[in-house]
Amino acid sequence: MIREEAAPLIEFCGITKTYGKGQAGFQALRGIDLRISEGDFVAIMGPSGSGKSTALNILGCLDQPSDGEYLFQGLHVEQLDRSQRALLRRHCLGFVFQGFNLLPRTSALENVELPLLYRGGQAAARHVAARDALARVGLAGWESHTPAELSGGQQQRVAIARAIVTHPLVLLADEPTGNLDSQRSHEIMDLLAALNRDQGITILMVTHEPDMAAYARRLIRFVDGLVAEDKTQEVTVCS
Amino acid sequence: MFLNTLLLALREIRRNLMRSFLTILGIVIGVAAVVTMVTLGQGATQMVSDQISSLGSNLLMVRPGQRLGPGRDAAGAPNFKKADVEAIRTQIGGLQEVVAVVAASMTLVAGNNNWASTVNGTTNGYLIAGNWKLAAGRAFLDDEERAGKAVCIIGATVRKELFGSRNPLGDEIRVKTFVCQVVGLLAAKGQGAMGMDQDDTVLMPLATVQRRLTGNQDVSSLMIALKDDAGASKSMEPIRLLLRERRKLAENEADNFNLMDTKQIAETLSGTIGTMTALLGAVAAVSLLVGGIGIMNIMLVSVTERTREIGIRLAIGALEQEVLLQFLIEAVMLSCLGGLIGIVLAFVACLGLSSLMHMPFLFNPAINLLAFGFSAAIGVIFGFMPARRAAQLDPIVALRHE
Numbered sequence: 001m002i003r004e005e006a007a008p009l010i011e012f013c014g015i016t017k018t019y020g021k022g023q024a025g026f027q028a029l030r031g032i033d034l035r036i037s038e039g040d041f042v043a044i045m046g047p048s049g050s051g052k053s054t055a056l057n058i059l060g061c062l063d064q065p066s067d068g069e070y071l072f073q074g075l076h077v078e079q080l081d082r083s084q085r086a087l088l089r090r091h092c093l094g095f096v097f098q099g100f101n102l103l104p105r106t107s108a109l110e111n112v113e114l115p116l117l118y119r120g121g122q123a124a125a126r127h128v129a130a131r132d133a134l135a136r137v138g139l140a141g142w143e144s145h146t147p148a149e150l151s152g153g154q155q156q157r158v159a160i161a162r163a164i165v166t167h168p169l170v171l172l173a174d175e176p177t178g179n180l181d182s183q184r185s186h187e188i189m190d191l192l193a194a195l196n197r198d199q200g201i202t203i204l205m206v207t208h209e210p211d212m213a214a215y216a217r218r219l220i221r222f223v224d225g226l227v228a229e230d231k232t233q234e235v236t237v238c239s
Numbered sequence: 240m241f242l243n244t245l246l247l248a249l250r251e252i253r254r255n256l257m258r259s260f261l262t263i264l265g266i267v268i269g270v271a272a273v274v275t276m277v278t279l280g281q282g283a284t285q286m287v288s289d290q291i292s293s294l295g296s297n298l299l300m301v302r303p304g305q306r307l308g309p310g311r312d313a314a315g316a317p318n319f320k321k322a323d324v325e326a327i328r329t330q331i332g333g334l335q336e337v338v339a340v341v342a343a344s345m346t347l348v349a350g351n352n353n354w355a356s357t358v359n360g361t362t363n364g365y366l367i368a369g370n371w372k373l374a375a376g377r378a379f380l381d382d383e384e385r386a387g388k389a390v391c392i393i394g395a396t397v398r399k400e401l402f403g404s405r406n407p408l409g410d411e412i413r414v415k416t417f418v419c420q421v422v423g424l425l426a427a428k429g430q431g432a433m434g435m436d437q438d439d440t441v442l443m444p445l446a447t448v449q450r451r452l453t454g455n456q457d458v459s460s461l462m463i464a465l466k467d468d469a470g471a472s473k474s475m476e477p478i479r480l481l482l483r484e485r486r487k488l489a490e491n492e493a494d495n496f497n498l499m500d501t502k503q504i505a506e507t508l509s510g511t512i513g514t515m516t517a518l519l520g521a522v523a524a525v526s527l528l529v530g531g532i533g534i535m536n537i538m539l540v541s542v543t544e545r546t547r548e549i550g551i552r553l554a555i556g557a558l559e560q561e562v563l564l565q566f567l568i569e570a571v572m573l574s575c576l577g578g579l580i581g582i583v584l585a586f587v588a589c590l591g592l593s594s595l596m597h598m599p600f601l602f603n604p605a606i607n608l609l610a611f612g613f614s615a616a617i618g619v620i621f622g623f624m625p626a627r628r629a630a631q632l633d634p635i636v637a638l639r640h641e
Binding site for chain 2: 060062063064082087089090091097101103104105110114115117118120
């Protein structure tokens with residue numbers, strides 16, 4: 001290598017994931033090599049069972065690879081124990097799920113505050129940060145509403161606010177628009193694109209909708225547990 | 240970290256008010272039921288033994304007839320005579336006092352009030368044998384007993400009915416055709432072991448009742464006070480044989496009188512009450528168990544929801560031990576709160592019920608501790624164990640839990 005490039009934020013080397021054992025085992029990932037640099041916006045696509053969600057879960061330290069190396073800022077994640085992976089999630093990662101995964105019967109503000117509670121610190125500072133995060137996703141004034149009192153799009157905004165309240169390096173989104181109608185989906189994608197553009201948060205998003213993938217700068221296509229296509233694309237959607 | 244986790248646990252309790260309430264309720268009912276039942280049972284036992292000891296402890300009661308209680312067969316059984324009393328007193332050793340009693344149901348009149356009560360003709364020995372104390376006035380004088388003078392000592396109930404709160408000493412009560420003067424007032428004893436009012440009584444000298452009310456020399460029952468060191472069983476047999484001889488019973492005839500040891504009654508009653516307490520305890524243990532199963536159900540039913548919640552917490556960076564500590568604090572707080580409320584509730588219930596039933600209230604720390612410990616342990620174990628299992632899952636597995 002002639003030019004010394006900055007180390008990528010995330011690096012996968014020969015990552016595999018097998019569910020079950022022996023003959024009955026199912027290989028969801030069959031050796032993935034991947035490099036993602038800081039500030040990127042990556043969409044991961046692929047048919048059902050192609051391993052895209054599994055890859056995202058491993059990227060997010062929610063799941064462990066069966067084999068291979070996973071480096072996060074040069075750190076060997078596959079060698080970390082449960083607590084160390086939890087701390088990595090706490091300080092560097094944010095999650096948005098298809099099913100929102102908010103705590104029921106809990107106000108939007110308290111849901112957003114939750115990650116901060118595990119970090120300690122002053123209650124007043126937590127409140128300010130949580131309000132600020134809700135304002136950033138356009139939910140100022142909805143702080144006291146519980147998930148049941150919010151629409152799907154609003155719930156996903158609360159989930160995004162919860163993910164970004166800790167100012168993570170990487171935001172991982174697993175089909176964030178899967179449960180939303182087209183208009184709400186585009187609103188959520190605009191929000192994610194803005195976060196990536198304005199705050200430099202690296203976004204890794206799994207989706208099966210080409211419309212949503214069009215927001216990303218880079219598109220990775222999974223087929224049968226392998227990367228079939230990896231291309232940088234023009235952002236076609238203007239927010 | 241601990242303060243933060245405490246805060247998280249408190250939020251969780253507030254957020255799930257219904258679930259928290261049901262958990263607490265299960266423990267409250269379990270603890271309150273056990274503590275109340277056992278405490279009341281012990282109060283009842285205490286009450287009975289108090290009543291027995293108010294009867295006089297080393298006391299033999301002798302009555303004509305073969306059986307005790309209603310429908311007793313006294314018809315063919317003659318009363319005792321004054322001579323029987325003398326015979327027992329002189330021929331049997333180890334006796335403190337042999338008291339003859341002749342009882343008669345009479346209507347008492349004083350001023351505008353009248354009251355039906357039992358007049359007991361007896362001697363001063365009755366006060367010793369029956370463990371009576373005088374609240375006011377005096378016992379009978381020797382010449383009053385000898386001459387059968389018209390004097391009486393009245394019980395607290397009779398005093399209340401005839402004189403109200405007025406001092407009865409020196410006043411007169413009319414019984415049948417004669418008038419007798421009140422010279423003494425017995426200290427109140429309260430309800431007897433069989434539920435009768437012991438204070439509803441009037442004492443007169445034996446000769447007075449025999450001459451003026453019954454008109455014969457018969458004695459309807461004997462009270463024999465034993466010296467403290469003399470065993471009741473040792474004295475009973477000679478007395479029985481003596482009475483059989485004096486009543487001219489052939490060897491194949493059954494006793495036509497009844498010899499009863501108050502200690503024996505006390506033991507029988509205490510045994511019965513003990514059985515009752517054990518029964519109540521068993522019922523209480525079942526309610527504790529049912530309460531425990533209730534707690535278990537609530538805790539286990541919420542596992543699905545809570546497993547997802549644990550998944551969320553782990554995903555956003557909570558450490559396994561933080562999640563566990565939170566659930567542990569939550570379970571301990573709910574269980575202890577429930578236990579404490581249960582104990583307070585039981586305390587209030589026991590206080591109310593024991594005063595309603597005129598029973599002493601005995602606080603038993605052991606049963607409180609036991610009930611509290613058991614319920615709290617169930618609450619903690621079944622609140623904590625499922626959480627522990629969930630927290631050990633990979634976050635993604637916990638999140639996908641349906």
